[in-house]
Amino acid sequence: MTQDQPVRGPTAVPAPSAVPRPAAERAARLRAQGLTLGYEGRAVVEDLSLDVPDGLVTTIIGPNGCGKSTLLRGLGRLLRPRAGAVTLDGESLDRLSTRRIAQGIAVLPQAPTAPEGLTVADLVSRGRHPRQRWYQQFSSGDEQRVREALAATGVLEFADTPVDELSGGQRQRVWIAMTLVQETDILLLDEPTTYLDLAHQVEVLELVHRLNRDLGRTIVMVLHDISLAARYSDHMLCMHDGAIVASGAPDEVVTADLLAAVFGLAAHVVPEPVAGRPHVIPLSPTAAPAVP
Amino acid sequence: MARDVLSVPAAAAPSAIAGDGAGRDADARRPRRGRRLRWLLLAALVALGAVVLSMLVGGRPSTLAEVWHAVVTPTGSVMDVTIRELRWPRTVTGVVVGACLGVAGVLVQGHTRNPIADPGLLGINQGAALAIVSATAMAGALAPLTQALLAFAGALVAVVAVFLVSTSARGGATPITLVLAGAAISSLCTGLVSGIVLMDDQALDALRFWQVGSVAVRNGSLEVIAPFLLVGMVLAVANVGALNALSLGEDTARSLGVPVPVARTVGILAITLLAGSAVTHAGPIAFAGLLVPHLARALVGADYRWLVPVGAVAGVAVLLLADTAGRVIARPGELSVGVVLAVVGAPFFVHLARRRRLATT
Numbered sequence: 001m002t003q004d005q006p007v008r009g010p011t012a013v014p015a016p017s018a019v020p021r022p023a024a025e026r027a028a029r030l031r032a033q034g035l036t037l038g039y040e041g042r043a044v045v046e047d048l049s050l051d052v053p054d055g056l057v058t059t060i061i062g063p064n065g066c067g068k069s070t071l072l073r074g075l076g077r078l079l080r081p082r083a084g085a086v087t088l089d090g091e092s093l094d095r096l097s098t099r100r101i102a103q104g105i106a107v108l109p110q111a112p113t114a115p116e117g118l119t120v121a122d123l124v125s126r127g128r129h130p131r132q133r134w135y136q137q138f139s140s141g142d143e144q145r146v147r148e149a150l151a152a153t154g155v156l157e158f159a160d161t162p163v164d165e166l167s168g169g170q171r172q173r174v175w176i177a178m179t180l181v182q183e184t185d186i187l188l189l190d191e192p193t194t195y196l197d198l199a200h201q202v203e204v205l206e207l208v209h210r211l212n213r214d215l216g217r218t219i220v221m222v223l224h225d226i227s228l229a230a231r232y233s234d235h236m237l238c239m240h241d242g243a244i245v246a247s248g249a250p251d252e253v254v255t256a257d258l259l260a261a262v263f264g265l266a267a268h269v270v271p272e273p274v275a276g277r278p279h280v281i282p283l284s285p286t287a288a289p290a291v292p
Numbered sequence: 293m294a295r296d297v298l299s300v301p302a303a304a305a306p307s308a309i310a311g312d313g314a315g316r317d318a319d320a321r322r323p324r325r326g327r328r329l330r331w332l333l334l335a336a337l338v339a340l341g342a343v344v345l346s347m348l349v350g351g352r353p354s355t356l357a358e359v360w361h362a363v364v365t366p367t368g369s370v371m372d373v374t375i376r377e378l379r380w381p382r383t384v385t386g387v388v389v390g391a392c393l394g395v396a397g398v399l400v401q402g403h404t405r406n407p408i409a410d411p412g413l414l415g416i417n418q419g420a421a422l423a424i425v426s427a428t429a430m431a432g433a434l435a436p437l438t439q440a441l442l443a444f445a446g447a448l449v450a451v452v453a454v455f456l457v458s459t460s461a462r463g464g465a466t467p468i469t470l471v472l473a474g475a476a477i478s479s480l481c482t483g484l485v486s487g488i489v490l491m492d493d494q495a496l497d498a499l500r501f502w503q504v505g506s507v508a509v510r511n512g513s514l515e516v517i518a519p520f521l522l523v524g525m526v527l528a529v530a531n532v533g534a535l536n537a538l539s540l541g542e543d544t545a546r547s548l549g550v551p552v553p554v555a556r557t558v559g560i561l562a563i564t565l566l567a568g569s570a571v572t573h574a575g576p577i578a579f580a581g582l583l584v585p586h587l588a589r590a591l592v593g594a595d596y597r598w599l600v601p602v603g604a605v606a607g608v609a610v611l612l613l614a615d616t617a618g619r620v621i622a623r624p625g626e627l628s629v630g631v632v633l634a635v636v637g638a639p640f641f642v643h644l645a646r647r648r649r650l651a652t653t
Contacts, residue, residue, distance in 0.1 A: 040462070078543050102549025109543035115594040118539075122595060129537050130549035182548070 020249045020277075023235040026053035030075060030105065030186055030218070034084030037067070037074040043082065044070040045242045052186070057212045057219045059229040061253075062239035063263050068222045069110060069190050071239065075220065076107035076188045088186075102130035106179035110190040114163040120174050121159040124149055127178035142181075149180040152215070153207055169200030173207055180211070187211065189221035193228070201225070205232045230254045230277045238262060254278040328598050331591040335605040339390075342612035346383040347375060349616050351624065385507040386612040386629070388514065389570045389577065392521060394607020395528050396566040397581035398588060398599045402535045403559045405467045410582035411567030414474045414560070417576035418481035419450020420568075425485050425499050429492040436511035439502070440572045444517060447568035453477050455560055465556045466542065505575035505630030507615050517569045524565030525604075531559045532596040539594065577611070577630045579637040584610055586641070610637075 028051035037045040045067040052058055052075070060068045073079040075086055077093045085092040088104050106127075114123050127149075128142045150156040153173040158166060163174055172192055179187055189208065193201040209232055211217045223229040229236060230250035238246040238253050240262045246253045251271075255278075259265045265282060272279035347359050354362075354371055361367075362375035396411040404413065412418075423446025424439055434442065454477045458469035489496040534555035537545040546552055567581065584607045585599070591606070592598040611629060614636060618627035627635075 073543075076547055078546055097549075098546060098551050099549035102547060105547075107543070107547035109541065109547065112541055112544050115539045117589075118594045122593070123540070126536050126540060127548065129533060132533065179547075 020234040021056055022249065023051075023053035023056060023058075026056060028052050029054055029089050030086070030220075032071075032075060032084065032086050035071075035074055035081050035086060036083040037070050037079050038082055039070075043242065045074065047084065048242070048244060049084075050237070050244065052218060052220055053235055054185075054218050055212070055216055056234040057208065057221070057232060058235040058237065059233040060220065060222045060237045060239060061224075061226055061229050066239040066262075067242040068239050070242075072107075072188055072190050072220065072222050073109075076105055077101055078107060078109070099130050102182060102184075104184055105186045105188060106182040106184040107188045108175055108179050108190060108192060111194060112175055116164055117162050118164075119160050119162055120155055120166070120177075121146060121150070123163050123174060124177045124181055127181035130182055145181045145183070146177075149177040152180060152211075153177040167200070168196045169203045172196065172200070172204050176204070176207060176211075180215075185216070186218045186220070189219065191222050191224065193223060193225070201228060208232065226254055226259075227272070227277075227279045230279070231272070231275065251278050254280065328592045328595075328602075332598065332602050332605070335591065335602055335609060339387075339605045339609040339612070342609045342616065343383055343387065345616050346386060346612045347379050349619050350374060350379055351619075381510055382507055382615070383612065385510075385514070385574060386615050387608050388521065389507060389574045390580065390608035390611030391604040392524070392566040392570040392607070393577060393580040393611070394584040394588070394603040394605075395525065395600055396563045396570070397583075397585040397607070398596070398603035399528055399531065399535070399559050399563045399566075400581065401585045402539060402596060402599075403467065403556060403563070404471050405539065406471060407586070408582065409471070410579075411563055411570075412478070412576065412578070412581065413471060414563060414567075415450035415454050415477040415481060416447040416564065416567045417571055418478045418485070419446040419448075419453075420444070420571045420576070421485050421499060421503065422446055422481040422488075423449070424502055425488045425492070425495040428495040428498040429488050433494060433498065437513055437516070439498070440511040440513035441516060443502075443575075444513075444520075444568050444572040447571055448564060450477055450481060451560065451564040451568070455557075459553075465553070465560070470560075502575050504628045505577035506628040507574050507611070508626075508628070511573070513572050517572055520565045521569040524562050524569065527558050527562035528566065528600055531555065531562055532600050535559065535596040539596070575630070577633065579630075579633045579641075580607060580611055580614075583633070583637050583641055 030052040032048060032050040035045060035048045035050070036043055048071065050071075060071065062068050070079065074081060077086065077098065080094070085094060087093070088096065088101065093101055125142065125146045128145065132142065147156065147159075150159055153176055155170060155173050155177060158170065158174070163171060166174065176189070176192070192204050192208070196204065205228060208219055208221065212219050233250055236247065236250050236253040237244050238258060245262060246258055254269055256267055256269050259267045259269070259280065267283055268281040269278045270281060271277065344359075348354055348356070352371075352374075354375065358371050359375055362372040366372040366376060393411065400409045400411050400413060401407060406413075420443035423442040424434070427439075427442050428434055454470070454473045455465065457473035457476065458465040461469040485499065489499055534545070534550045537548045537550045538552070538555060540548075542552055545555070570577065584603055587606050587610070588599050588602040592602050610633070614632040615629040617636065618629055618632040621627055621632070
C-alpha cells in the first residue's frame with residue numbers, strides 16, 4: 001500500500017475562507033472562568049477566563065511550557081481545576097459526570113497510542129463508548145456511525161488495517177474519526193500535527209477545516225506552527241506564562257511585536273499570497289545571506 | 293445541521309480529501325466478528341474435549357461407556373466411585389480455576405498495560421502464602437478448609453494493600469504505580485514467609501504442599517467461595533467496555549467518558565476475587581494467568597469484549613489439558629498441574645513470543 005503518500009483529492013483542496021469569521025458575535029457553550037490549573041505545587045495556568053466561540057476554529061499558540069496543553073486538558077476535564085471552573089452550557093464540568101461530558105466534548109490527547117494490532121474500525125468504534133451502555137455494546141447504528149466517520153476522514157479503505165501499519169497522517173485522521181463518532185459539537189485537539197511532516201500537517205488541518213465547515217463542529221486546537229495556525233483558524237489565542245496575552249482574528253494576534261514579546265523571536269509578518277493570512281518569516285542575523 | 297453530511301449513506305459520502313473509491317464493501321466488519329465467534333466456539337469445543345478427557349484419563353483409564361455408566365446409572369463399582377468421587381470433583385476444580393485464572397490474567401494485563409503481568413503481580417499468591425504460614429506457625433497444622441479460607445483472606449488483604457499504596461500515589465492507580473506497589477507488597481510478603489518458615493518446620497511443610505498448586509486438592513472451599521467467584525465474573529464482564537477505552541491510554545479513556553478510578557477499582561476487585569478464588573481452591577498455579585491472555589489475544593485480537601469470554605474457555609482448556617497430561621506423563625505417579633504448566637507452558641510461551649510481538653495489551 002502506498003501509505004506514506006498523503007491522500008489528495010481529485011481537485012485542488014479548498015483553501016480556508018480568506019476572511020476569518022469574527023468571534024465577537026458568536027455565543028460560547030464552552031467557557032472558562034477564573035481557571036487555575038497546575039500539577040503538584042506548581043500552577044501552570046492562573047486565573048484565566050475564556051469563551052470558546054461556537055462553530056469556529058480556535059487555535060491556541062504560545063511558547064513551550066506556556067500552558068497551552070494544560071489549558072486544553074482543563075477545558076476537556078482531563079485536569080481538575082484548582083480554582084475557577086470550566087462550564088459547558090453554563091454547567092460546571094465538575095458537576096457533570098465524565099460520561100455526560102463525553103457526549104458534549106471530545107478530546108484528542110497529545111500523541112495517543114493504540115494497542116498493537118488493533119484495526120482502524122475497532123479503534124474508531126471505541127469512540128462510541130459514551131453513547132453505549134454496558135448491556136448493549138455495539139448496535140448496527142453504531143456501526144453506521146463508524147463507517148460514516150471513516151468516510152468523512154477519508155480512511156474507509158483502511159477499516160481492517162491495523163492502526164500501527166498506517167502513516168502518521170493517516171493515523172491521526174483515524175484518531176480524529178474516533179472523536180467524530182462521539183458525536184459531540186465540540187472537539188479539542190492537542191497538537192494534532194505533532195511529529196507529522198508538512199504535507200501530513202496540511203492533510204490533518206484540511207480535515208479539521210472540513211469538520212468545522214461541513215459538520216459545524218466547534219474546534220479548539222493547540223498548534224506550534226504559527227503560520228499554519230493563522231491559515232486555518234478563525235480565532236487565535238496566544239498564551240505566555242499561563243495567561244492569555246492576545247486573542248482575536250489571526251491578523252490581530254500574529255504580529256511582529258507579539259512574536260518578539262512572547263517568543264523572543266525577531267520576525268517579519270507578511271500576508272501570505274493565497275488567502276492573505278499572516279505568515280511568519282523568522283529573522284536571524286546569522287542565517288541565510290540576503291539574496292542579491 | 294451539524295450531522296447532515298454524516299447522515300449521507302457512507303458509500304455516497306463525499307470523501308473530499310481521500311480520492312479513494314468506495315473502500316471495501318459494506319460488510320467489512322462482519323467477517324471479523326464471524327472469525328472471532330468461530331475462535332470462541334472452537335476454544336469452547338477444545339475446553340469441552342478437555343473436560344471429557346479429564347473424566348477418561350486416570351491411574352486406570354476408562355472408556356466413554358464407563359464414564360456414561362458412572363454418570364447416568366452408577367452402581368457403586370470401583371470405576372463409578374473413581375469417576376464420581378475423584379475425577380469429577382477434580383475436573384470441576386480445573387474448570388473453575390482455569391476460567392478464573394484466564395479471565396483474571398486478561399484483566400490484569402489490560403489494567404497494567406503490561407504483557408508480562410499475571411494475577412500474582414498484585415501480591416495475591418504471596419498474600420495467601422503469608423496468611424497460611426503465619427497461621428500455621430501460630431496455631432499448628434490447619435484443616436484444609438481453614439487453610440483455604442485463610443489463603444483467600446490473605447490474598448484479599450494483599451491486594452487491598454497494593455491498591456491503597458498505588459492509589460495514594462499522585463495521579464491515582466496507574467499501570468506503573470500498580471506494578472510497583474504489587475512488587476513491593478509481594479516482596480514484603482515473600483520476605484516474611486521466608487522468615488517464618490525458617491523458624492517453623494510445620495509452617496514450612498504447609499507451604500511446601502500448598503505451593504505446588506494442584507487441582508487434585510479437595511478442601512471443600514468451592515461452595516464457600518462460589519459467590520465471590522460469581523461476583524468476580526460479573527464485574528469482569530462489566531469492565532470490558534472500560535478496558536477497551538483504557539487500552540487507548542487514561543486520557544483517551546477519560547475523554548471517552550470512562551470514570552477511570554471506578555473502572556480501575558472494578559477491574560482490580562474482579563481480578564482479586566477471581567485469582568483469589570483460584571488460589572484458594574488450588575494453590576498458586578503459575579503461568580496460566582500469564583499464558584492464557586496471550587493465547588486469547590492471538591485468537592481474537594485486542595478487544596476485551598471477546599478477550600474475556602475467550603480467556604475463560606481457553607483457561608479451562610489449558611488447565612484441564614495440563615492436568616490430564618500430568619496424570620499420563622509420570623505414571624504410575626502424577627505431576628501436578630502447576631509443574632506441567634510451567635514445563636509445557638514455557639516453550640509454548642517462547643514460541644508465541646517469537647511468532648508475534650507481545651506488546652499487545
